[in-house]
Amino acid sequence: MNNRKSFNRLTCHVRYWIFILLKENLSIREIAKIIGIHHSTISREIKNNSTFIDNIKTYDPKIANDISTHRLKKPRTLKIQKDKFLLYFIYKKLKETWSPDVIAGYLKRKYPTHYVSHETIYSFIYNIKQEWIPLLFKSKKRRSRRYNKYHKRCKIKILHRISIENRPKYIDKRKSIGHFEIDTIVSRASKDSILVIHERKSKKTFIKKLLRKDAVSVKNKTIDSLKKYSTLVKSLT
Numbered sequence: 001m002n003n004r005k006s007f008n009r010l011t012c013h014v015r016y017w018i019f020i021l022l023k024e025n026l027s028i029r030e031i032a033k034i035i036g037i038h039h040s041t042i043s044r045e046i047k048n049n050s051t052f053i054d055n056i057k058t059y060d061p062k063i064a065n066d067i068s069t070h071r072l073k074k075p076r077t078l079k080i081q082k083d084k085f086l087l088y089f090i091y092k093k094l095k096e097t098w099s100p101d102v103i104a105g106y107l108k109r110k111y112p113t114h115y116v117s118h119e120t121i122y123s124f125i126y127n128i129k130q131e132w133i134p135l136l137f138k139s140k141k142r143r144s145r146r147y148n149k150y151h152k153r154c155k156i157k158i159l160h161r162i163s164i165e166n167r168p169k170y171i172d173k174r175k176s177i178g179h180f181e182i183d184t185i186v187s188r189a190s191k192d193s194i195l196v197i198h199e200r201k202s203k204k205t206f207i208k209k210l211l212r213k214d215a216v217s218v219k220n221k222t223i224d225s226l227k228k229y230s231t232l233v234k235s236l237t
Contacts, residue, residue: 010037010045010068015061016196017185018042020207022059053203062181062198079116080124086114090121094135100125164237171235174201178234182222184213195221 010018014035021031028046032039049064050057080086089111093103100121107115125132171179177199185194193213197206206225210217226233 009072010041012061012065013183013185015045015049015064016183018045019059019061019205020185020194020196022046023205023207060203062200078120078124078128080120081128083114085111086116089114090124091132091135094132099136167235167237171200176234177201178232179237180226180233180235181237182218184210184218186213195225197222197225 014037017035018031021034026034028042029039032042035042045064046059049067050059051063051067052058053060080090086107089107090100090103093106094100098106100118103121104116104118125136179200181198181200183196185196193210195206195208195210195218197208199205208221208225210221222236
């Protein structure tokens with residue numbers, strides 16, 4: 001793939017994609033080429049988010065996603081909070097009607113050791129120093145975020161859906177077999193998609209190619225995949 005991108009945060013879909021390709025015994029560089037992510041990102045993902053299952057270091061996409069999410073929730077001290085010069089400089093320039101973009105550009109040229117991006121400055125103002133908001137040229141109380149098409153699509157509400165938060169808590173303990181999680185993975189390089197069915201306790205995973213991505217096709221493929229295990233199925237998420 002020619003137009004490869006580097007991602008700081010991977011989605012659960014991408015983690016399942018990595019998991020599947022690792023099962024195929026592909027190298028990290030081969031996986032990177034297929035998915036379109038730099039090989040160092042995948043290497044770092046596997047190193048940081050793998051876990052030990054039965055004393056064997058294993059990459060499980062669900063667990064990896066949980067580890068990453070937990071890490072992101074930890075409070076993080078911004079550089080601006082620790083750098084008194086930077087804190088005073090930003091405040092002073094905001095009062096002089098400089099925008100965060102201009103401040104960041106000036107810092108990069110004149111004070112590179114104190115440099116922070118304009119996104120960091122905005123984040124600091126809107127999340128920590130909200131009393132500085134009126135100093136911004138467009139002093140909105142809340143900052144509008146940029147959403148791509150995929151993000152907007154993920155925000156579509158499904159009628160009568162039941163949130164995963166309502167799933168019984170005992171299922172998370174992985175004490176019994178029969179609780180399955182289902183998701184689809186779509187390739188960046190083609191229109192192909194894959195259905196992944198994962199049993200939480202045994203880690204047994206079914207991987208099926210989908211000819212279509214509509215609900216009926218997913219339902220039929222799921223029924224076909226679990227037909228032999230119908231007596232064991234207790235829940236589907």
